[in-house]
Amino acid sequence: MSGTPGRPLSAELSEQLLEVAVDILAEEGWGRLNSDRIAARARAGKAGIYRRWPSMAALARHAVARFRLVTLPQDSGSLREDLVALAARWSRPLDREERAVASLVGAARYEEDLRTGLDEAVVRPLAAAVAELGRRSDARGEPIERGRLALLGSVLQAFWWQRYTTAGDGAMTADEVERVVDDVLVPIATPAAFAAACARV
Incomplete structure (x- = not known):
């Protein structure tokens, strides 16, 4: 998360924005991810989004990089x-x-x-x-x-x-x-x- 000088960024809002971005990606796809839609769903200002991420791609990267979609199985013996x-x-x-x-x-x-x-x-x-x-x-x-x-x-x-x-x-x-x-x-x-x-x- 990049951020800019000024008031400290709210971790709670950051998490909310990420969750909203994941919802939009999952429900509507990358082509529908934009600051207007995120701000409307999160009831937040667009400035707060761009203080955290310089682009939608950077936001999406942060959101999905937290996923762990491959789970190492227990050792089965074979x-x-x-x-x-x-x-x-x-x-x-x-x-x-x-x-x-x-x-x-x-x-x-x-x-x-x-x-x-x-x-x-x-x-x-x-x-x-x-x-x-x-x-x-x-x-x-x-x-x-x-x-x-x-x-x-x-x-x-x-x-x-x-x-x-x-x-x-x-x-x-x-x-x-x-x-x-x-x-x-x-x-x-x-x-x-x-x-x-x-x-x-």
């Missing part, structure tokens, strides 16, 4: 079960925070602030989760080759973006999630599973 747990969110419809993020994906190509917000909400926590799954596999005596782990992370990220950009509510069935894990993710990570998946084709 890579497959860890991946099923990591991807379990895919079987649920997009929630409010995810709808807000989904509204920014296209515009983030042109707005660095939006890219940074999505990076902090999705890319970094997902990379950290994949790295931890790799460490767990190493500890079990089932190391994942570095290149395969990187590819696993890239493919997982692609599925996350697909969730946010496809029509509908973003939800797969639980069976579909398990099929992706068994036919795509585990084979990427482990050569033996890859060979078995090829044999099934």
